[in-house]
Amino acid sequence: MTRSDLRADFDPITLEVIRMRLDNIVEEMGIAMIRSSGSPVITEARDYNTALFDHQGRFFSYSDAVQLHIGSGGVAVRSLLEAVPTEEMHPGDAFISNDPHTAGSSHPPDTTVISPIFFAGTLVGFAQSQAHLVDVGGMTPGGFAPAARDCYAEALRLPPGMKIFDRGEPVDAMRRLIANNVRVPVLHWNDIRSMVASNNTGIRRLQATIEEFGLDEFRNYTALSFELAEEVLRQRIREIPDGTFHSEDWVEGNGHDDGLIKVACTMTVSGDSIAFDFAGSSPQTDGFVNCSFGALVGSVATAAVALLGWDVPFNEGVMRAFDVTAPRGTVVNPDVPAPVSNGHLTTGVRATRLVTRLLSQACVRSGNLQVSRRVQGEWGDSWTGGITAGTRRDTGEFFVWFNMDGGGTGTGAQVTGDGLDAGGAMGAVGNMLPDVEMNELLYPSLYLWKRLAVDSCGPGTSRGGMGIDFAWTLWGAEETTETVFSPTAAVPPWGFAGGCPGGGSGFAILRDTNLDQLLSERLAPDSTTIEAATVEELPVNAQGVALRAGDVLHCWIAGGGGMGDPLLRPASQVVADVRDSYVSPELARSLYGVVVDRSAEGWDAAATDAQRTAIRRARLADAEPAVSPTREVVADIADAADGIPTVDDDGEWRCPACRASLGTSPGWTAETVAVSRPAAARLADHGVKVRDRSGGEQGVWLEEHYCRHCGTQVQTQLLVKP
Structure with missing residues (x-):
């Protein structure tokens, strides 16, 4: 059946059943790894991934544990295909690699085990498991080496094509080589075996799936799934x-x-x-x-x-x-x-x-x-x-x-x-x-x-x-x-x-x-x-x-960036943060402009309006060049989307608070005023902790952009400058 024929008359239920079957298989692979591993990095923190690839190195499905690994996983499978002819691969084989330079690993502790999958004597794909192993040798326990000046000091590097299991049996020479170069050999080898067990789970389940649907139908529907996923993403990009x-x-x-x-x-x-x-x-x-x-x-x-x-x-x-x-x-x-x-x-x-x-x-x-x-x-x-x-x-x-x-x-x-x-x-x-x-x-x-x-x-x-x-x-x-x-x-x-x-x-x-x-x-x-x-x-x-x-x-540990001017945060949410001890009453006033009191609402509405107006005026007075406000804030903020500048049909950006023009550049800072200050000191004013790096040739500065008409903060950005 050609792809166009299939697309014209495919069964959406079959398409979805196969897709979800593949998703469930990779999740079951992860369960197998967790239950057979002895490392808390895998069992407790889930620092691993599992995936299924077709015979060309394209991935059918990918587990949701560590999304970052998808790049390294794909490179590892394709590198294996370049290193080992498929006719030299057999049922029960497993190949190990961890070298970022030649096998695509994120770093050496993220070790990959890849097993070929055969159906009726035909190579139909690969099961791939990757996990962070506790130690991989090198100059520093744990595989992270801040003092290293080259990759040779960091770890034992395993390139693509290193066979760790041969037709179902461990390759003892490889086991001894690895064990001789890591600090916790028993734990390390057991984690390798857990990845092989994960792959074996995926192999059995994929073979059963192909047996159920037939190889031709399986390949047709997985190829169609690739195409439909691509189409949806491209349609979003067209928007x-x-x-x-x-x-x-x-x-x-x-x-x-x-x-x-x-x-x-x-x-x-x-x-x-x-x-x-x-x-x-x-x-x-x-x-x-x-x-x-x-x-x-x-x-x-x-x-x-x-x-x-x-x-x-x-x-x-x-x-x-x-x-x-x-x-x-x-x-x-x-x-x-x-x-x-x-x-x-x-x-x-x-x-x-x-x-x-x-x-x-x-x-x-x-x-x-x-x-x-x-x-x-x-x-x-x-x-x-x-x-x-x-x-x-x-x-x-x-x-x-x-x-x-x-x-x-x-x-x-x-x-x-x-x-x-x-x-x-x-x-x-x-x-x-x-x-x-x-x-x-x-x-x-x-x-x-x-x-x-x-x-x-x-x-x-x-x-x-x-x-x-x-x-x-x-x-x-x-x-x-x-x-x-x-x-x-x-x-x-x-x-x-x-x-x-x-x-x-x-x-x-x-x-x-x-x-x-x-x-x-x-x-x-x-x-x-x-x-x-x-x-x-x-x-x-x-x-x-x-x-x-x-x-x-x-x-x-670092926190996430905010969205929209803090002065546009609903006062009720600021009061809730104060009650939860996330924000002090002093910071509620100086940063969010909310004057907390003992009333039923929890804040003084008139004093809050006055405080927020004063903060906006102070921003414009500190700006370069200093200006005076010309418009009132009229925004009614229901959620953070209302605090984002909007663009009209003429390509003109509008302030979310006073609706005045912010300019027509690709961004909305063309007609704003700005203040630049050392980042650590300025963020400390906001109750946010970062390490001070304001001096020298690479100082870190915070630049704040305000609507010149009302003083609403519409953009912040970090700059590196003397």
């Missing part, structure tokens, strides 16, 4: 006016150099396709933040699919509607020997932020309400990593602990409401935060607190989600070494349409504390009762940091 959009973001150091590293992206919308070009990004560095091209593709797809294909079946079709290019030898497409062990969680997530930013700027121009309402503040999008390695006091056993609490970032503000608190990174929305009790059971640790970081969310008409704030101490070990990285410390996620940036992330060690005294007196240790001789705020990237019994490791 966006053609245009070119550009922006930059900055990676904060490379592990041993504190300089900012540029990630640049130019997005071109043309007809029914979008091109993302990362030309202009910094050259690759000799630090661990270089992002493999596979991870870059996954980072772009993460945001593109979330904003445009939120309800589209996630298969190969959605990837065809956009194109990703990046010059070789850059931080977003490095060559050997560039180190890459943290590229996806630093440079990669910067790419995700950029795509979110650029697509929001484009989608807001759409006349299709469904598309235009996909705009959002940027997510906290990073991973604040802490890896602890040491020896248990009771057994003398060496352990490596990658604390998955680091994924508890806040998401960006939405038009429908506030961002999600501790919602995770956009590329890993299927990740989970581990239970405190499980971490304490598995590792020699005692948690002192784990709560929302109220100083991490970006204020706005709708606010960004909050990250988490937690602290723990050693409990069953005398001393450990820590590897830490906090990619979002000084350059936080942007807000949108006047929403403020979110907060940053970081680590501090409280040395020589009174913890033993508090515990002996049965007093709950928290940030108000713990006393420390010194508080050591750690660099953005560090390894080999000693943590001793009695010390406290404190971590705070």
Whole structure:
């Protein structure tokens, strides 16, 4: 049957049954991995992915655990096809790889196992499982190496085509080679076996599906599913006016150099396709933040699919509607020997932020309400990593602990409401935060607190989600070494349409504390009762940091950017935030302009109106050049969408609060006034915490744009300048 014949007379029920069957298979593969793995990174935090590919390396379906891996998974399968002739593949084979340079992995700990699938002697596809393994050798326990200057120091690198199972039996030589190069060989090998078990589950289920429908019908309907997914995504893109959009973001150091590293992206919308070009990004560095091209593709797809294909079946079709290019030898497409062990969680997530930013700027121009309402503040999008390695006091056993609490970032503000608190990174929305009790059971640790970081969310008409704030101490070990990285410390996620940036992330060690005294007196240790001789705020990237019994490791996680001017947030929502202790009464007044009182409503309406008017006047007085307001605020804000500038039929942007013209440029800042201040100090005024980086040649500044007619904040952006 030709494709045109099938499209003219296909059975939609069969199409949907096969599609959902494939989705269920990859989810069952994930369950098999969780139930057979011994690693809490997999079992508790779900840092894995499972997928099914056809015989050409196109993916049928993909699990929802870590979306970022789709780029690396696809590259891994296609690299295997280039490395091993299909006639040399057999039922029961499994191939392992983890090299970002040759196999597309996000970083070496993200190890991939690929198994060919045969039906009636014909190669019909591949089952692919990928998971973060606790240790992969190299100079630093845990696989993240801030001090590495080349990829050879980071890990044992496995290129495509390395056979780990041969016709159902483990290849013992490969097992011994790997075990000889990792610090926790038993756990590592068991996790490899769990990925093989996951693939075997997928193989059995896919073979049964093909048996049920027949190979020809299965292939016809999966190909049609690709085409329909692509069509829907392209139709959404056609709803966006053609245009070119550009922006930059900055990676904060490379592990041993504190300089900012540029990630640049130019997005071109043309007809029914979008091109993302990362030309202009910094050259690759000799630090661990270089992002493999596979991870870059996954980072772009993460945001593109979330904003445009939120309800589209996630298969190969959605990837065809956009194109990703990046010059070789850059931080977003490095060559050997560039180190890459943290590229996806630093440079990669910067790419995700950029795509979110650029697509929001484009989608807001759409006349299709469904598309235009996909705009959002940027997510906290990073991973604040802490890896602890040491020896248990009771057994003398060496352990490596990658604390998955680091994924508890806040998401960006939405038009429908506030961002999600501790919602995770956009590329890993299927990740989970581990239970405190499980971490304490598995590792020699005692948690002192784990709560929302109220100083991490970006204020706005709708606010960004909050990250988490937690602290723990050693409990069953005398001393450990820590590897830490906090990619979002000084350059936080942007807000949108006047929403403020979110907060940053970081680590501090409280040395020589009174913890033993508090515990002996049965007093709950928290940030108000713990006393420390010194508080050591750690660099953005560090390894080999000693943590001793009695010390406290404190971590705070980035939040999401806000959306819309905070002065347009309904007073009732501000009062609710005050009652929930998310906002202080003082901040409610100075930032949101809401005067809280003891009335039934919770605020003084007249005083609130006067306070908001005064704040708007002060903004215009501080602007460059200073102006006086000429129009009254007339907006009636029902949700955050009402706080976004709108464009009329003549292409003129209108202020959401007073409806005055903001100009006719592609953006809405042509006729605004602006104020630029050091970012850390200005955000501190907003109750948002980021690391100060205002001095030197690469200072981080916050530029705020106001409607010159009424003083409404319509855009904020971060700049890097002296």
